[in-house]
Amino acid sequence: MKKSFYILAFSILGVLVQFLVHAGIEVWYIGLLLKDFPRYGLGLAWKQWVMIHHVGTLILFAAGAWLGFRQGQYWWRKIYIEHKLRRWVPWPKLKKFLP
Secondary structure, eight states: OHHHHHHHHHHHHHHHHHHHHHHHHHHHHHHHHHHOHHHHSTTOOHHHHHHHHHHHHHHHHHHHHHHHHHHHHHHHIIIIISOGGGGGOSSGGGGGGOO
């Protein structure tokens, strides 16, 4: 149960980070499109740019969830199975609180 929650939390974190990346890319590129559409529009209409937005949203969402899932598995193994975090603790008294 604890492992499932841990990996689910990392997956949600991956999705949240993906939203920030997506927003940054969109704000930047839409700014370029509004400034000089013929130059940065790549010969596409606004309708096509909306389709690119929808496809990009799905791809980034899936990538964020997948990367979050993979990071959850990786850090679960490092922290709870291999106990690698115990070496990094700067204060010995803190070790008793680690798994």
